[in-house]
Amino acid sequence: MWGIRVNKSHYFLMSVLGFLLVLVLYFPATASAAATYTITDDATGGDCTAIGIWDPLPKACTLTSDLSVVGDGIQIASDGVTLNGNGHTLTGSGSGLTYGVIMDFRSNVNVVNLTASGFSLGFKINTASNNTISGNTVLNSGTAYLLDSADNNDISNNTADACSAGFVAFSPGVKLQNSNNNTVTGNSVSNCGAGIMLYNSGGNVLTGNVMTGNDKNFNVSGTLDADFINDIDTSNLVDGKPVYYLVNKTNQVIDASTNAGVLFCINCDQVSVSGLAITNNLVGIYLRHTTNSRVFNNTVTGCGEGITMDLSSGNVLSGNQSNNNYWAGFALRGSDNNKLVGNTAYSNGQAQFGFGIDLSSSSGNEIYNNGFNNISQANNVGGSGNSFNLLSPIGGNHWADYDEPSEGCLDANNDGFCDAPYIFPGGQDNLPWIIQGGWCDSIALSLDVAGIYWGSLADYDAGLLSVDFNVDSFFDVYTVQAVGSLNTNGVTVATPLPVSLGDMGPGDTVLLTLQYSVPAGTSIFKTTTFFTLRDLCGNLDEYPGAYPSV
Template identity: 30%
Template sequence: MRTEAICVVFLVVLAMIGIAVSVGVSDSTVSPATIYVPDDHETIQWAVDNATAGDTIIVRDGTYPENVKVNIERLTINSENGSDHTIVVAPGGANDHVLKVTADHVSIKGLTVKDAKGKNEAGFYIYAGLYIDAHHCNITDNKAMNNAYGFFLSDSTKNTLKNNIASDNLGDNIYLNHSDSNTISDNTVVKSSSRNGIRLWHSHGNTVCSNVASNNQNGIRLDYSPNNILEKNDAQSNILNGILLNASNNNTLIYNIAKLNDGAGISLVSSDNSVLTQNTASANNELGISLYTSSYCTLTGNVMDGNYYNFGVSGSGINHVNHSIATSNLVDGKPIYYWVDQHDQEIPKDAGFVGVVLSSNITVKDLTLTNNSVGVMLAYSVNSSIENVRTSNNFNGIALYTSINNTLINNTNSNNVEGIFMDSSSFNYLALNTNLHNNDGISMDSSSLNNLEMNRNLNNERGISMYSSNDNLLSRNINLYNEDGISMDSSNNNSLEMNTNSKNGWGIFMFSSNDNILNWNINLNNRRGFALNVSDYNILTRNNISNNNWTGISIANSRNNIIFLNNFINNSRDAYPFNSTTLWNYPFEINYTYNGANHRNYMGNYWDEYIRDTGSSGLIPPQDSDGNGIGDRQPYHSIGIDMAYYPLMKPFEYYTIYAA
């Protein structure tokens, strides 16, 4: 019995050992499965549902109408023969992504995903060909076409999108939303006419490299996305910009090509501390490289050529012009000289763009500067001179921003939007400059106490334009063939004297401008000599207003202007006041000499219509019975003028004024 018991125990032990060995062998030989669609499962989704982590799904050639949800980690889904032969299409009317990945370490290769264009409950197109809310996924060699979005990464990190094609999607071809540390490389993104080729939204630390982005709204766009690297991308023929950074700081752009875009090649908007190195921007319809309201950017070795404007810097504050821009940056083969905090130097003669910031006593002379947002820019700079510079086909030929006590002499600015532009700049002297075929010959915005004399402005929209600019002196300037010889808007306490305005639409046009003095100006052969609209307390005296086709002076909705000792000669209509109160004579008696005799009287204007009236109107012909040079018949009545007292018998030059 004892022997039998021992045998039974021995057999049980052997059985247990066998079971253990069997189990161990079974566990050690389990390997990932390869699942074929449609061989093993009719649809991709069924294959996913029956897979486990580490499995591979091979999708044979064909078209698969389904929305696939991938929630198995470490799953690989490959086509058998590439994306041209394996197409996953969203079922008709389906409001979902074609492929949605919510598991980490998933690999998808060689599929075409298309037609996810349904709307959400709010009526927006939000669905993607391939949507990823996961980490460490590899998406390669796929195509996304005709979806709301091509490839959409949301809250995803450390994924790789490589060698994919996204085209003809309604929204962004590749879109990263709050997604960080991803690599987007070697993709082709085309024909998103209403959105962007590649867009990053609140995403940082990504690498976007070696992609081709063309025929989109923007080739590559970053919004609120810092610390990304954009390298060796080719962004061309886009509807707006090749590369656009908006409110995105600390990004690095290196070796990118941006050309043939309808907007800018590379545009930075409110994007600080950006580094641009050895990028090429050419043949763009706006700017090659633009820095707008961006601060502390570093540019080295960039090439800009053949753009409408090659290079531009603009903004509203001192930080927006404070950049480090090396002379290795070229515009049409010429170096950029962008000097910050420099003093007592002269810009070299080979300059293609000149920027002078926070500097003093800088000389800019004998240069030719073309095709930039500005030829010469002085920003927050003092005591500098710009002389004998020729600018053309820039936005601003010469621009002064918050700059004081500078001298601009003998420069020629043609075919710019603004020949010379001054913003918030004072005590500057502009003389002997020629501005022609610009929108504005000389433009001042919020600038005061400047002296403009003997400048020539021809064939511009406005010869001299002033907006919100006070206490300036404009003298002996010549304005010919402009729409407005001199235009003033919201500008007060200026003196305009001895300017010649001829063959313009308006000789001098004033809107909402008060307390200005205009004297000794010549306004002739214009459509209108003077115009005062909503402008009060101005004084016009000793001006020649002659041979103007429509009116000598037009006054509308203006109060308490004093107009005296002016000549109105041979105008189609001397004056046209509307809803205005105007005093057509000086309000106090004046001491003067006329015909060799001294007189004291009130004095009005010389109206040749008054003198030509020989009684045909039934009125007494003009007479001067006391010989004081003031017509006896008063007031002078003309079309629109009922109260023009003290008309002069001869032009004002015949009267020598001593005192009022």
């Protein structure tokens, strides 16, 4: 009797083939290659027809599948072509020195709507110009978008996330290096070693970029003055706070109301910076070629350097806390005749590197009544005439590693100072304080109220009456405010209160003028005006003065 004989191995083979057919029919294809795909302007677009559709008229290659590669991903080898990722992903091996998209020496190239993942560098744009990178995403890679010696490019509406994943720890989302006149707008960089970094790059425009959760969000650095002349507005955000990048500004006030997340002042004069809380930038507050400005009562933490002055002079830094920064709490480079008073620099520097304060090629600066507690406290190299103390009772600074007898600090005469200087590379403090804030007990001030004219309409016509007060500070730095007035008979203060005169140092004298409005018909009047002076230690001194009419 004849029956049907089934070959089991044949049955198994057919089952496997059927399963593979289902995979092909129902799951998108993913191409893979060990070699780099190349896009060129020829009949097939180079390798384009192997990975997508080539349209020769606009010279556009549109991907039709995800791609996996072992080495580099896609190299653009002709000018004027377009690579449209069409929402697909280009995946690298996740190890080694590999590039997702290479655009070296190219111009007028467009790359859009592509995701690159697992490369040490997502987009490599070297010696290239007039290209557009838009709507792309780089994930789980090293540096996402690198422009090196690349000018006049448009980097817009791209995303970088999880840079540094398995690669160099400090990989940025967007890095411009020796690259000028580029537009970087609407990009999002998150969870990377760094956000957006400009190095030796000027004339660039940055708007609407969002940097969140990066180890260091933002920085501009360079060697030439032109490297710092960029157009960077407050629509750029670091951890939800606006970037303030001031160029050639005078008489600007940046205070807590601005909520600034990082501040750069380039070629500025008479700028006031106060009340800021800044974290996670390569530099928190940066002054370059900036003069006659005051930086006070700010907190800077978790940055590479806290507060830095390059080539800046005549500035006052007071009441700032610059702590837990990677390299230095305060850095002065080529900066002369500045004053640092009443600041703290704690826990700055990593391992044996970094300082509480680092001065290089800087001269004539006064640094006193500050608190230092760092791995290495101070470094003073290449400058001259920097003073780390004034005479008693003002004295010098408090150094946490030199305030006990076991550390060499003795106070035989009980004057609050160590009897021997505190010595560090390139300098010394001749009157180091034993106690942090010990200088707070030596405060003295003089409030000289003189030249004040009160009277009646027999003496003055109806209108504005000016009242002058001379205020001078003997020892410490004060912020002076007129905080209130008592008015009678309709006399009102025309100048809004409080009136801040800013920080005052030893020997400074400031003339305060308040204007009072005297209405017609007023005969005899008197007012009472109060002054409040608060020093850097938080002590409060008030001066009430009541003056009868003449």
